[in-house]
Amino acid sequence: MDFYQFYTGHCFDAHTFLGAHLTENGAVFRTFAPAAERIDLRLWQEDGEITVPMHEIYDGNFYECEVAGAAPGDLYAYAIYHGGGCVEHCDPYGFGMELRPGHRSVIRDLSHYTFEDEKWMAGRSGGEDQPINIYEMHLGSWRKKGDAPDGGWYTYAEIAGPLIAYLKQSGYNAVEFLPLSEHPADVSWGYQNTGFFAPTSRYGDAEGLMTLVDALHQNDIAVIMDFVPVHFAVDDYGLANYDGTPLYEYPHQDVGNSEWGSKNFIHSRGEVCSFLQSAANYWLTAYHFDGLRMDAISRIIYWQGDEARGVNYNAVDFIKTMNQGLKARHPSCVLMAEDSTNFEKVTAPVDEGGLGFDYKWDLGWMHDTLSFFQSSPEQRLGRYHKLTFSMMYFYNEHYLLPYSHDEVVHGKATILQKMNGGYDGKFPQARAMYAYMITHPGKKLNFMGNEIGHFREWDEKREQDWNLLEFPIHEAFYHYICDLNHLYLEHPALYAKDYDRDGFEWTQVHGEDRTVYGFERRSVGETVLALFNFSDKGHSEKLPGQPADYKLLIHSNDEKYGGAVENPEQCLSVQQGELICALPPFSAILFLKNQNKL
Numbered sequence: 001m002d003f004y005q006f007y008t009g010h011c012f013d014a015h016t017f018l019g020a021h022l023t024e025n026g027a028v029f030r031t032f033a034p035a036a037e038r039i040d041l042r043l044w045q046e047d048g049e050i051t052v053p054m055h056e057i058y059d060g061n062f063y064e065c066e067v068a069g070a071a072p073g074d075l076y077a078y079a080i081y082h083g084g085g086c087v088e089h090c091d092p093y094g095f096g097m098e099l100r101p102g103h104r105s106v107i108r109d110l111s112h113y114t115f116e117d118e119k120w121m122a123g124r125s126g127g128e129d130q131p132i133n134i135y136e137m138h139l140g141s142w143r144k145k146g147d148a149p150d151g152g153w154y155t156y157a158e159i160a161g162p163l164i165a166y167l168k169q170s171g172y173n174a175v176e177f178l179p180l181s182e183h184p185a186d187v188s189w190g191y192q193n194t195g196f197f198a199p200t201s202r203y204g205d206a207e208g209l210m211t212l213v214d215a216l217h218q219n220d221i222a223v224i225m226d227f228v229p230v231h232f233a234v235d236d237y238g239l240a241n242y243d244g245t246p247l248y249e250y251p252h253q254d255v256g257n258s259e260w261g262s263k264n265f266i267h268s269r270g271e272v273c274s275f276l277q278s279a280a281n282y283w284l285t286a287y288h289f290d291g292l293r294m295d296a297i298s299r300i301i302y303w304q305g306d307e308a309r310g311v312n313y314n315a316v317d318f319i320k321t322m323n324q325g326l327k328a329r330h331p332s333c334v335l336m337a338e339d340s341t342n343f344e345k346v347t348a349p350v351d352e353g354g355l356g357f358d359y360k361w362d363l364g365w366m367h368d369t370l371s372f373f374q375s376s377p378e379q380r381l382g383r384y385h386k387l388t389f390s391m392m393y394f395y396n397e398h399y400l401l402p403y404s405h406d407e408v409v410h411g412k413a414t415i416l417q418k419m420n421g422g423y424d425g426k427f428p429q430a431r432a433m434y435a436y437m438i439t440h441p442g443k444k445l446n447f448m449g450n451e452i453g454h455f456r457e458w459d460e461k462r463e464q465d466w467n468l469l470e471f472p473i474h475e476a477f478y479h480y481i482c483d484l485n486h487l488y489l490e491h492p493a494l495y496a497k498d499y500d501r502d503g504f505e506w507t508q509v510h511g512e513d514r515t516v517y518g519f520e521r522r523s524v525g526e527t528v529l530a531l532f533n534f535s536d537k538g539h540s541e542k543l544p545g546q547p548a549d550y551k552l553l554i555h556s557n558d559e560k561y562g563g564a565v566e567n568p569e570q571c572l573s574v575q576q577g578e579l580i581c582a583l584p585p586f587s588a589i590l591f592l593k594n595q596n597k598l
Helices: 001-008 120-123 157-172 206-218 270-286 313-329 362-374 376-382 390-396 423-437 466-470 472-490
Strands: 021-022 026-032 038-045 048-055 056-057 063-070 075-082 085-091 135-137 172-176 195-199 222-227 291-294 334-337 359-361 401-402 443-447 502-512 516-525 526-533 539-543 550-554 572-575 578-583 587-593
Touching: 026 270, 026 516, 038 063, 048 063, 056 172, 085 516, 120 206, 135 472, 157 206, 157 472, 195 206, 195 270, 222 334, 270 291, 270 313, 313 334, 362 390, 362 401, 362 423, 423 472, 423 516, 423 526, 423 587, 466 472, 472 550, 516 539, 526 539, 526 578, 578 587
Parallel strands: 135 172, 135 443, 172 222, 222 291, 291 334, 334 359, 359 401, 401 443
Antiparallel strands: 021 026, 026 063, 038 048, 038 075, 056 063, 075 085, 502 516, 516 526, 526 587, 539 578, 550 587, 572 578
8 A cells, every 4th residue: 555645545455454464374453543542453263352452553643463363254343542531443444344233343355265257357348338227226125034033134145046047037237236335224225334345244244245246247247336435324333533533524513414314424535535445446356346336426526415515626526536546447347426416527537527437327317207107197298398308418428217226215105106096007107117218318227126016115124025926917017127128138229329319319209299209219220119108098100111111029018018908019000001000098119110111
């Protein structure tokens, strides 16, 4: 580790020096605590506990000790003395931690596991011309072992087989895990961390997580993890007042505390920037993650996420430095921003004045779309352009379309529940809406449970209601989502020119009186026509050419998907010399166009 880079906020490998590192005879422990009066290492081994005084090194702001016989699996903590008292902290750079409510760090050997994903790592690409269909999931509540007191979790290694099979069957080529870094409270879902370098022990150890990522890669599935560079948990054994002073957080309450009851990182301190940059680099390097989705970027851009408070320039500089440094070290990694602001150039390269992200979540698209489908058919006539508005700004950034976990909690209702009308009427609308999502420019993300038509809001304490698949209407809906996802992965017209204006063109954008829409998605050598009727009445649309010029890809009201259309191929007919496509109520129809004739 370069100390000058550490202090100036340009270090990406602080974890190779700080933390617990195995040696030939044991382990060496180092921590950064400038205001500490003294520090003792407390180490728990099978034969008992020992306390070892740590000594100052370098400029006196770092502490170190070496312990012969210390081994992987041993527990340890730092007893930090200040102001006449002592607080026991876990290691900020620790590679493992106990299961909550335990809080001690665990020595881990990160060199033991050998990855076998060389082919994937050499050929991976999160490029804008590639399909990205992400299954967002909370690992602990996807499936449960039962009602065990500890949560009944599957381990990282145990869940690999069933998860891979499900993702491949369902048509997802990427998985995004809610934060897997250690956190004390299950209800925070991993967004309030105490161990920024420690895979949560709920599901096993470091080697187990490496096994999971490796297996996913060997099955051509990209792996993304949520990363939280904005705030951290307030627990006294964590980062808060680490050396007796607000070392990692702001000293002032008005900006020091977040709206979530956590502590905000002070990005004006180089040591804090180096801590976060090193953590991000660590997950990409040690575990072969393909990308990071960074949470709450609006709180990086503006003070407390409030545009009226102004830009937090120190934090913006930090995110630029981190993103640019990560891309230099991992050119093929994918960096995603969850950002609800209109701040410009979030996905532009840093050397072009941007923040350096690859993709930005299009939260405006998500809110407008769900709001539209929550409204009645009559109201939609007056809200027609809620669905066309996204293409007015779409090319300003590289957008990703999310139906994330945030939309199925806290009384917001699930995606299927949000559809207007009664139980039976929600399914055709949801099928049509998902066709609109999959054909709209932009990469895709869908939270677990959405694909089976979940009716219960997500609860981290319970697994998904897989019994829904025993009901024909839910099984048919899942079948439809699978087919739609596979169509997306198989047809370059739906992804290759996402961010090129040549890849999209409206064919019907003035159907205000009928709530009918149409557009084409294009790539070199392929065009897909998408037609939508989001009203409760049947309509029709004129098309150029003859029926043979169109190959039906999918009809959302197909009987096999729970719809009412027995023979979808008959949606096209010639009437008085004109080609007509019948659009049933709440329907979407996708065609592959014959390039040689049209």
